[in-house]
Amino acid sequence: MPDRKPRKDAARNREAVFAAADTLFAQCRSPEDVTMADIAAAAGVGKGTLFRAFGDRTGLIRALCEARLEPIRNAIEEGAPPLGPATPPLERVPALLDAVLCFKIDNRHLALALEGAGAGSPYSAEHYEHWHALLQGLLEQIPDRAEAGSGFTAHALLAATRADLVAYLAGEKDVPREELRDQLANFTAAVLGAGPRRGPAAEG
């Protein structure tokens, strides 16, 4: 373990930065409007501290997301009924996508900042690889499903929960949370070949 214990002020600042960034991203319209200087000021630290702790803008956003995402990751890896590993794939896939969707609805701005962060695509991020591998693995376990090649289905399903799409629907178009979840559930069901769509959708 090459990490020695961090100094007390360092830890305190780290938290302060997380809190400040969270607030700022939640308030502002577009993630672009929040500058590093803003975050530093709001956290009561210098810009240098920001970059020392997180490397660059992307690093900060990534770290913040990772932190906020931890509960979901745990739920998936450890094992409450709908998300946990004991659930059969055909049930777990929709649950997983629903969880992702909910996270992105509730943390629109943060998710938006994350996906718009890196210079390149969000797809190069280790973060994404993780989710894709998980989903892809589940899809392969579903019986009469010939999931081959590049795992396109998993990519496409995840694409349906892209942060900017979610933000657009939930934010701009004011689609209510439950309706969105319902629609994604329907879509997922169709993709999984589970026959006809389920019950009456909430009328818009």
Add this chain to the structure above:
Amino acid sequence: MPDRKPRKDAARNREAVFAAADTLFAQCRSPEDVTMADIAAAAGVGKGTLFRAFGDRTGLIRALCEARLEPIRNAIEEGAPPLGPATPPLERVPALLDAVLCFKIDNRHLALALEGAGAGSPYSAEHYEHWHALLQGLLEQIPDRAEAGSGFTAHALLAATRADLVAYLAGEKDVPREELRDQLANFTAAVLGAGPRRGPAAEG
């Protein structure tokens, strides 16, 4: 028609800029690497001319895309068999998505630049609204398909052809063009509830 005829040099410069931008975007790794100054220099014009003609970076990219996309738009509106309006929806939807996919494969860099362009999401662009409305309209025409609410299915299908995803698969992961098309076709078929996937996919 409030547009008076443009001056000759203006038209010439416009073309020069398109050509230069096209080349530069095609060559560089990430669209971010191509600056407005670069484009101006390559086109042999001043920066002022760029901004006068297109307003801002987004405007330039949008105009360029629009121009390159015109053939496809025509094919859709006028009417060759697979894309044209005479085709029944159940056939036309896959054809349309395939056309979009192909365009994004062939013009990766440009499409990437477009979607990454605006400060906000690509979803606010009139461009996107157009495609979504078209697709949504077709989906509604498919008989036993209860397409209601915000047209999520159309959004999700389009999301499967997002430029960065395409660039990632075709560029980074070297998924061959035909395989990608095949996978998207399978996916589309599944969503449309057309029963089992079609024939044997190209083995990867």
Add this chain to the structure above:
DNA sequence: TACGATACGGACCAGCGGTCCGCTTCTTCT
């Protein structure tokens, strides 16, 4: 050819992410 309108172009500006280094604060050793 001469004149008005239009477009050109590059110096210029503000603001961003990111760096650097003298100074402060924590930790630890005696």
Add this chain to the structure above:
DNA sequence: AGAAGAAGCGGACCGCTGGTCCGTATCGTA
């Protein structure tokens, strides 16, 4: 407790970008 040294801090600073501005060159017209 006190002092020495490491670890961390912070804001002036830099390079670069998208975008503006206006004197000047070019075009269309009579």
